[in-house]
Amino acid sequence: MTEYQLRIQRYDPEQDDTPRLQRYTVSGDHTTSVLDALLSLQQQQDPTLALRWSCRMAICGSCGVMVNGIPKLGCKTFLRDYNGVIDIAPLAHFAVEKDLIVDMTPFLAHLSAIQPYLINDKDDKAPHKQTPAQLAKYQQFSNCINCGLCYAACPQFGLNPEFLGPAAITLAQRYNLDSRDNGKASRMSQLNGNNGAWGCTFVGSCSEVCPKQLDPAAAVNQAKVESAKDFIINLFKI
Amino acid sequence: MSTPDNARKPYHSRMTRDWWLQQRYYRLYMLREATVLPLLFFLGCLLYGLYSLQHSEMQWLSFAQFMQQGWVIALNALALLASLYHAKTFFALFPRVMPLAPPLLMVAGQWLASLAVIITLLWLAGVS
Numbered sequence: 001m002t003e004y005q006l007r008i009q010r011y012d013p014e015q016d017d018t019p020r021l022q023r024y025t026v027s028g029d030h031t032t033s034v035l036d037a038l039l040s041l042q043q044q045q046d047p048t049l050a051l052r053w054s055c056r057m058a059i060c061g062s063c064g065v066m067v068n069g070i071p072k073l074g075c076k077t078f079l080r081d082y083n084g085v086i087d088i089a090p091l092a093h094f095a096v097e098k099d100l101i102v103d104m105t106p107f108l109a110h111l112s113a114i115q116p117y118l119i120n121d122k123d124d125k126a127p128h129k130q131t132p133a134q135l136a137k138y139q140q141f142s143n144c145i146n147c148g149l150c151y152a153a154c155p156q157f158g159l160n161p162e163f164l165g166p167a168a169i170t171l172a173q174r175y176n177l178d179s180r181d182n183g184k185a186s187r188m189s190q191l192n193g194n195n196g197a198w199g200c201t202f203v204g205s206c207s208e209v210c211p212k213q214l215d216p217a218a219a220v221n222q223a224k225v226e227s228a229k230d231f232i233i234n235l236f237k238i
Numbered sequence: 239m240s241t242p243d244n245a246r247k248p249y250h251s252r253m254t255r256d257w258w259l260q261q262r263y264y265r266l267y268m269l270r271e272a273t274v275l276p277l278l279f280f281l282g283c284l285l286y287g288l289y290s291l292q293h294s295e296m297q298w299l300s301f302a303q304f305m306q307q308g309w310v311i312a313l314n315a316l317a318l319l320a321s322l323y324h325a326k327t328f329f330a331l332f333p334r335v336m337p338l339a340p341p342l343l344m345v346a347g348q349w350l351a352s353l354a355v356i357i358t359l360l361w362l363a364g365v366s
């Protein structure tokens with residue numbers, strides 16, 4: 001067992017006006033994740049600590065926190081990889097509700113703005129066929145777990161909360177590339193603006209932090225190519 | 239007694255002006271963006287040269303003299319290094335935006351193409 005020092009950003013809306021830092025010592029071994037440490041803290045030292053989690057296996061996307069300033073899934077990040085005091089804070093660029101819990105509403109609003117479902121005017125009830133090659137076109141972008149780490153990493157979203165952001169634009173690409181979908185035209189109006197794909201300057205940090213290696217930065221910049229094509233095509237339409 | 243709704247008091251943090259200094263990844267991004275600064279100087283030189291060329295021989299000679307000064311050479315060398323760095327980052331990002339071939343192949347292809355352009359330009363300029 002090793003002793004680890006954690007410095008956690010606390011915020012109690014009923015008492016605090018600004019967040020404060022609180023230090024804790026937890027013991028763990030080489031298998032202890034940041035989430036394990038936070039939960040053991042909550043159970044054994046400080047029941048007031050508020051945090052979100054569910055699956056503990058990097059699939060539900062609810063345990064995102066900043067670890068030493070970098071967005072991470074708590075359950076997929078291990079204490080053994082850190083030296084010295086480990087700083088834990090709520091996800092950046094979101095409003096903090098309490099301690100490590102942020103308000104994800106803007107993120108969810110951006111996701112739903114791009115109509116993340118198959119749009120198809122065909123009225124038949126028959127199943128849609130898709131070849132493996134057609135599946136491969138969008139499959140990588142369909143693995144998002146909506147953890148929001150990419151928004152906490154994206155300075156453009158931090159500067160402009162109206163920016164649709166990495167996950168939403170990736171999701172738009174995911175549906176636009178799906179052979180069963182015909183909704184591209186209605187999604188392009190979202191993607192074309194400055195708050196769409198063009199708000200991105202390819203910082204690329206979203207792809208660095210993505211726990212599912214979706215490469216959202218690539219998706220966003222592919223969306224720029226689509227947006228440019230869309231613009232040119234519309235020039236010739238009367 | 240407070241109801242759950244008005245008990246909410248979300249804390250909004252603000253990004254500081256020096257956000258880009260706080261992470262290595264952001265610093266590298268800003269370095270990439272900053273490569274445009276020495277390039278502006280190079281563009282200034284280029285415009286000055288074109289102006290001198292069409293103005294008069296005297297003007298051209300004074301331009302040539304200007305270009306030979308140590309600090310001008312140093313700044314232009316910096317512009318060259320900066321563009322090479324920018325090219326490196328750009329070439330690495332391009333295959334992700336337009337995945338036309340395996341990434342390594344595309345990166346190599348872009349460097350080869352740049353080399354071909356440089357050699358052709360040198361050849362056109364009469365450097366053997």
Ligand code: FES
Binds near residue numbers: 055056058073
């Ligand atoms: S607890 Fe589900 S992703 Fe970490």
